[in-house]
Amino acid sequence: MKNLILVLSILLLIGCKSKTTLKKPVEIQYEKLSIAEVDSNQKKKAYDLGKRTLMICNTSKFIPFNESEATQSVIQNTTLEKHSKVCLKFRARYGNFIDLKLMETIKNVTENEIIFRYKAIFEHSNANKELRVTLNNENKISSLRTMDWTDSFN
Numbered sequence: 001m002k003n004l005i006l007v008l009s010i011l012l013l014i015g016c017k018s019k020t021t022l023k024k025p026v027e028i029q030y031e032k033l034s035i036a037e038v039d040s041n042q043k044k045k046a047y048d049l050g051k052r053t054l055m056i057c058n059t060s061k062f063i064p065f066n067e068s069e070a071t072q073s074v075i076q077n078t079t080l081e082k083h084s085k086v087c088l089k090f091r092a093r094y095g096n097f098i099d100l101k102l103m104e105t106i107k108n109v110t111e112n113e114i115i116f117r118y119k120a121i122f123e124h125s126n127a128n129k130e131l132r133v134t135l136n137n138e139n140k141i142s143s144l145r146t147m148d149w150t151d152s153f154n
């Protein structure tokens with residue numbers, strides 16, 4: 001009887017063992033859009049907010065995003081301290097920020113977002129920076145990112 005209870009207990013433990021399942025990563029699909037087919041209000045909003053972000057480096061007047069302009073995560077991540085750190089680096093290497101030039105628009109079909117790729121123009125000719133402004137389906141900034149410019153989107 002004791003052996004039967006022991007065997008049943010072991011079988012019960014084996015049967016209750018959690019199974020590991022492999023999760024398939026979500027494959028994000030991108031679709032390149034011509035600049036002309038993107039809504040002009042979206043282009044204007046992305047440009048204005050992107051330019052405002054980099055213009056802080058010239059004016060040192062930090063204007064935080066509000067809830068009608070950006071998602072809560074972007075609002076929390078764009079702080080005066082982070083901006084100051086980036087601006088010091090950019091001004092030392094590239095001089096004053098001048099303007100943004102829209103180079104490409106890409107639609108993230110999976111998450112229904114539009115990515116605006118801007119080439120940031122600075123005083124010094126060695127500047128080769130990109131600003132990516134991502135607008136979600138509510139026309140709010142869901143991502144704001146600077147990086148070195150590359151011709152291909154990745």
